[in-house]
Amino acid sequence: MARMKFICDAERCIECNGCVTACKNEHEVPWGVNRRRLVTVNDGKPGERSISVACMHCTDAPCMAVCPVDCFYKTEEGVVLHDKDLCIGCGYCFYACPFGAPQFPQAGAFGLRGKMDKCTFCAGGPEENNTEAEFKKYGRNRLAEGKLPVCAEMCSTKALLAGDGEVITSIYRQRVQRRGKGEEVWGWAMAYKTAAKTAPLGAKT
Amino acid sequence: MTCYFGALMFVTGAALAQQPAASANALAPAPAVTAIPPPPAAQAPIVSAPEAPRIAPTLPAGSTANIGWNQPPKWSEVEQKPQYASVPGREMNVLVEPEGHWWRAVRNGPVTFYGGLVLLIVPLLILVFYAVKGSIKLHAAPTGRLIERFNSAERMSHWTMAISFVILAVTGVTTLFGKHVLLPVLGPSAYSWILAVSVPIHNFVGPLFAFSIIVAFFIFVKDNFMSGADFVWLSKFGGMLSDKEVPSGRFNGGEKVWFWLGVVLLGTLVTVSGLIMLFPNWNTARELMAQANLTHAIGAILFASMAFAHIYLGTIGTEGAYKGMREGYVDETWAKEHHALWYDDVKSGKRPGMISGVTQPANGDD
Numbered sequence: 001m002a003r004m005k006f007i008c009d010a011e012r013c014i015e016c017n018g019c020v021t022a023c024k025n026e027h028e029v030p031w032g033v034n035r036r037r038l039v040t041v042n043d044g045k046p047g048e049r050s051i052s053v054a055c056m057h058c059t060d061a062p063c064m065a066v067c068p069v070d071c072f073y074k075t076e077e078g079v080v081l082h083d084k085d086l087c088i089g090c091g092y093c094f095y096a097c098p099f100g101a102p103q104f105p106q107a108g109a110f111g112l113r114g115k116m117d118k119c120t121f122c123a124g125g126p127e128e129n130n131t132e133a134e135f136k137k138y139g140r141n142r143l144a145e146g147k148l149p150v151c152a153e154m155c156s157t158k159a160l161l162a163g164d165g166e167v168i169t170s171i172y173r174q175r176v177q178r179r180g181k182g183e184e185v186w187g188w189a190m191a192y193k194t195a196a197k198t199a200p201l202g203a204k205t
Numbered sequence: 206m207t208c209y210f211g212a213l214m215f216v217t218g219a220a221l222a223q224q225p226a227a228s229a230n231a232l233a234p235a236p237a238v239t240a241i242p243p244p245p246a247a248q249a250p251i252v253s254a255p256e257a258p259r260i261a262p263t264l265p266a267g268s269t270a271n272i273g274w275n276q277p278p279k280w281s282e283v284e285q286k287p288q289y290a291s292v293p294g295r296e297m298n299v300l301v302e303p304e305g306h307w308w309r310a311v312r313n314g315p316v317t318f319y320g321g322l323v324l325l326i327v328p329l330l331i332l333v334f335y336a337v338k339g340s341i342k343l344h345a346a347p348t349g350r351l352i353e354r355f356n357s358a359e360r361m362s363h364w365t366m367a368i369s370f371v372i373l374a375v376t377g378v379t380t381l382f383g384k385h386v387l388l389p390v391l392g393p394s395a396y397s398w399i400l401a402v403s404v405p406i407h408n409f410v411g412p413l414f415a416f417s418i419i420v421a422f423f424i425f426v427k428d429n430f431m432s433g434a435d436f437v438w439l440s441k442f443g444g445m446l447s448d449k450e451v452p453s454g455r456f457n458g459g460e461k462v463w464f465w466l467g468v469v470l471l472g473t474l475v476t477v478s479g480l481i482m483l484f485p486n487w488n489t490a491r492e493l494m495a496q497a498n499l500t501h502a503i504g505a506i507l508f509a510s511m512a513f514a515h516i517y518l519g520t521i522g523t524e525g526a527y528k529g530m531r532e533g534y535v536d537e538t539w540a541k542e543h544h545a546l547w548y549d550d551v552k553s554g555k556r557p558g559m560i561s562g563v564t565q566p567a568n569g570d571d
Contacts, residue, residue, distance in 0.1 A: 010277055017291060034292045039300050043289035047278050051300060062309045068384055069397040086397040088404055090380075091485060095495040096305040100296055104485070111486025182277045186284070190301055 002164035011182035012159035015050035019151035027139025054119035055101035056191035063093035089113035308495035452545035474504040
């Protein structure tokens with residue numbers, strides 16, 4: 001079974017925000033929620049690079065570990081999804097996530113959080129695949145339709161790669177060999193090698 | 206060909222850079238164009254093109270950037286610093302915030318484990334103490350004459366604080382430990398519903414509790430300044446082990462410790478940390494909210510442990526104590542045995558507010 005991952009090739013990303021827009025459009029996410037965002041480092045200086053960030057679907061996902069109602073689950077493809085029927089909007093996943101992926105629509109006065117919303121790797125939620133209910137809560141389930149995440153498919157420079165970790169790393173490796181730079185894949189150490197970071201303190205669940 | 210374009214673009218760029226006003230004039234018609242010299246690429250031999258432009262820009266002091274053109278940054282050096290992001294919102298421009306890992310490890314690890322242990326062991330110890338020593342009974346017979354110990358404002362303040370504390374403790378403990386205790390029993394839907402109710406209750410009762418401790422502070426502070434007698438009381442553990450109670454004022458050393466460390470210190474800690482988490486619209490940083498969450502949990506667990514002792518001594522642990530806070534009156538014998546110095550003060554008229562010698566409480570319900 002494929003293990004789904006994202007790679008953002010910073011040597012290619014031109015900060016067009018196409019992925020952000022594609023995502024918002026595809027899933028019709030509520031106002032104020034951005035499942036994906038662009039961060040530009042060294043803006044206006046030599047070595048400027050942009051990274052498109054969303055949920056990285058971590059191996060040892062901190063959001064899953066801290067959720068007080070245990071509303072997260074991992075699919076067979078390694079995609080971290082959550083059940084909005086169980087979510088209570090406490091914001092703990094937001095504290096725990098290193099990538100700032102969890103988003104909360106405002107649900108009332110004093111900035112009260114609604115149910116959390118985040119990137120689903122275009123894989124919907126616990127509802128029946130491609131139903132109205134699933135679409136309303138989680139957006140389109142493209143994986144169930146045999147398609148890859150819309151952000152990567154829409155990427156004009158193919159900087160954003162989404163799919164089986166082995167396939168996208170081999171594509172990336174070829175690119176690095178050809179251009180001779182940019183070999184460091186951003187975010188992978190944080191997302192897929194987190195066990196060592198929390199192990200000394202004995203956090204398990 | 207690539208070299209040719211590279212040289213062309215560099216020279217054009219350099220020409221623009223020499224014209225600071227160029228960007229300002231970008232919208233203005235024609236003149237800006239004349240400022241740019243004709244492309245020198247035609248004259249310059251293509252072979253020498255790579256040589257000339259390879260001069261790195263001067264870096265600002267302290268810059269860690271590589272000298273040279275367009276090398277990608279080392280991600281570990283830039284990803285945790287604020288950068289540029291077009292999506293608005295706090296910390297949207299930070300790629301990675303690793304502090305969440307630390308919060309998760311401490312909260313899910315020691316706070317949950319040792320915190321849970323403390324909340325189990327403390328009541329157990331109190332139960333053992335009760336089984337061994339029993340409740341502290343009056344030695345002499347009640348006189349039937351009553352002394353007012355708490356007036357209605359004091360009682361109202363105390364019970365507002367007490368009831369809201371218990372509600373907060375129950376809902377708070379459910380939030381931290383329910384996942385390990387209730388969730389496996391009740392299943393995800395029922396348990397999620399319980400938390401969906403508990404959390405708003407906690408959030409609304411919290412500010413009431415905060416308000417009540419501020420009121421309680423001003424009401425009770427005058428009788429809670431530590432005196433020499435209190436240190437004697439504390440050093441002998443109040444005489445609770447020897448059955449010879451150490452004389453104390455209106456409040457004994459233990460009660461004063463509860464006041465200062467419990468109500469004042471821990472009360473402030475949980476209130477401030479709670480308010481930080483309560484208002485996400487205050488534009489609070491995630492790291493601060495995570496730290497507030499740990500402070501809140503640790504403070505509340507200590508607070509609850511002290512509360513166990515206070516509740517025990519105020520109810521089954523001391524005969525007549527609960528009635529004193531419920532109705533406001535205690536028997537003279539109770540006052541003499543538990544708060545001898547206070548009793549003397551009341552009797553000698555040093556406490557004009559306290560009525561002594563009545564045979565029936567003012568509300569007459571007993």
